Amino acid sequence: VGKITRVGGVSIDVMDESGNTKTISLLDAKAPVVTDAATSGVTRKPENPFEGRIKKLTDGSFEVDRGVVRELVAGGGVNAGATASPIVEKGEVKGLRMRGIRPNSVAGMIGLRNGDTISSIDGEQIKTMEQMLDLYGKLDKLGGIELQGTRAGKPLGIQLRFK
Numbered sequence: 001v002g003k004i005t006r007v008g009g010v011s012i013d014v015m016d017e018s019g020n021t022k023t024i025s026l027l028d029a030k031a032p033v034v035t036d037a038a039t040s041g042v043t044r045k046p047e048n049p050f051e052g053r054i055k056k057l058t059d060g061s062f063e064v065d066r067g068v069v070r071e072l073v074a075g076g077g078v079n080a081g082a083t084a085s086p087i088v089e090k091g092e093v094k095g096l097r098m099r100g101i102r103p104n105s106v107a108g109m110i111g112l113r114n115g116d117t118i119s120s121i122d123g124e125q126i127k128t129m130e131q132m133l134d135l136y137g138k139l140d141k142l143g144g145i146e147l148q149g150t151r152a153g154k155p156l157g158i159q160l161r162f163k
Helices: 066-074 129-141
Strands: 003-007 011-015 021-025 034-036 042-044 054-058 061-064 083-089 092-099 117-121 144-151 154-162
Touching: 061 066, 066 129, 083 117
Parallel strands: 061 154
Antiparallel strands: 003 011, 011 021, 034 042, 054 061, 083 092, 092 117, 117 144, 144 154
């Protein structure tokens, strides 16, 4: 995606390799609109814009349409449907605590629940927020990732395969 040049209250500025700067909004994007031919072209918001795009394979394993990943990266994660707060111990980031998860959001559909913690991704311990932003920018190029953490004090593992 590029190098973060400014983090503001409602947006982030990113510079690409060519020196072009783009502003990514941190505010909610507009929900997609669906035209329904059966109701004479009336537009409506889909009940769940991720339905059919995230498929549960097994407990803790999901197939995610790459388009969902692209939308999340392009929108700065706005429609992920969760808030991640850093867990800081003795001045070091030890992971992320998930909250505000909506059931029909990406986070909810991949099995995350309020209070879950994510401490590593693909076996690499989360140590900085910059590390998370770097990974976020690379998601579209990966075949999948594995999230490791805890739920109610017990180990949690979620595998995502991108198609």
